[in-house]
Amino acid sequence: MGEVVDAGKKEANGSLADLNPTVVFVLGGPGSGKGTQCANIVQHFGFTHLSAGDLLRAEIKSGSENGTMISNMIKEGKIVPSEVTIKLLERAMLENGNDKFLIDGFPRNEENRAAFEAVTKIEPSFVLFFDCSDEEMERRLLGRNQGREDDNIETIRKRFKVFQDSSLPVIEYYNSKGKVRKIDAGRPVEEVYESVKAIFEPKNEKCCFPAPAPTPAIVTKISDPMSIEANNNNDAGDGGFSIFDQESELFLSLLGLTKYDILKES
Numbered sequence: 001m002g003e004v005v006d007a008g009k010k011e012a013n014g015s016l017a018d019l020n021p022t023v024v025f026v027l028g029g030p031g032s033g034k035g036t037q038c039a040n041i042v043q044h045f046g047f048t049h050l051s052a053g054d055l056l057r058a059e060i061k062s063g064s065e066n067g068t069m070i071s072n073m074i075k076e077g078k079i080v081p082s083e084v085t086i087k088l089l090e091r092a093m094l095e096n097g098n099d100k101f102l103i104d105g106f107p108r109n110e111e112n113r114a115a116f117e118a119v120t121k122i123e124p125s126f127v128l129f130f131d132c133s134d135e136e137m138e139r140r141l142l143g144r145n146q147g148r149e150d151d152n153i154e155t156i157r158k159r160f161k162v163f164q165d166s167s168l169p170v171i172e173y174y175n176s177k178g179k180v181r182k183i184d185a186g187r188p189v190e191e192v193y194e195s196v197k198a199i200f201e202p203k204n205e206k207c208c209f210p211a212p213a214p215t216p217a218i219v220t221k222i223s224d225p226m227s228i229e230a231n232n233n234n235d236a237g238d239g240g241f242s243i244f245d246q247e248s249e250l251f252l253s254l255l256g257l258t259k260y261d262i263l264k265e266s
């Protein structure tokens with residue numbers, strides 16, 4: 001394995017802080033269908049798909065100084081140091097010009113997650129998690145036929161272990177923040193996409209106010225799941241995004257109510 005060299009050869013103009021992009025992390029085991037479903041989301045929802053694995057493979061092909069190190073790590077099913085992957089992601093986002101990104105296969109471990117947050121100051125709007133059994137993923141990877149050096153049974157088993165040990169804790173971290181949207185990815189492609197689409201489609205939520213509606217406004221109607229950030233909270237378990245902020249919850253408590261009383265009514 002070689003030394004890590006600065007991967008940012010070509011600096012694009014501007015900064016990610018200026019761009020302030022919407023980011024959705026797409027996670028799931030190897031072969032769970034992340035790339036397949038990202039292609040569908042791109043077609044229908046205007047996102048740009050950035051696959052960390054594709055960026056790393058392109059870096060190997062480009063003859064970069066890090067190429068050998070990256071190639072060796074991928075063959076071993078290991079995770080490439082964050083500084084390399086993050087540089088590639090930053091550069092791709094800045095060069096692209098879009099402000100909505102699906103970041104596929106990243107963050108894959110705690111180091112990836114913490115470093116990305118520290119460097120870019122970007123918090124994902126949510127995390128799409130493709131949940132699939134090892135048996136099904138193994139079947140898919142062995143049939144993928146893209147000539148990938150890591151799609152052999154020995155490396156596949158190593159990748160599954162790395163996913164269990166290093167990637168699942170990242171998903172658990174985001175789950176504790178109410179940011180995970182879990183999809184049963186063991187079904188046929190079209191069925192999986194139906195579930196994915198439902199997450200990205202604007203919602204037409206009916207919101208119910210206790211009458212008369214007092215100030216401060218208790219409920220903010222969210223018509224677009226991408227606006228979670230604007231609403232500035234991350235509530236788990238109520239269909240993917242929250243319609244309550246802390247001030248509203250405090251106000252409800254003064255009335256002897258909770259947000260669940262309001263949700264029951266809607």
Ligand SMILES: Nc1ncnc2c1ncn2[C@@H]1O[C@H](COP(=O)(O)OP(=O)(O)O)[C@@H](O)[C@H]1O
Nearest residue numbers: 030031032033034035036140143144187188189
């Ligand atoms: N729902 C599915 N059912 C069956 N095969 C699938 C499904 N989704 C993807 N595949 C196939 O499985 C392989 C791995 O899918 P891919 O999208 O590359 O996974 P990932 O990006 O998670 O590694 C590909 O050959 C793809 O065509």
Ligand SMILES: Nc1ccn([C@H]2C[C@H](O)[C@@H](COP(=O)(O)OP(=O)(O)O)O2)c(=O)n1
Nearest residue numbers: 030031052053054077078079080105106108
């Ligand atoms: N954040 C990442 C993403 C991928 N990699 C490396 C290690 C992974 O086993 C390979 C392949 O990742 P990719 O996302 O393309 O493919 P799979 O989800 O494993 O099918 O790339 C990495 O080191 N760090």
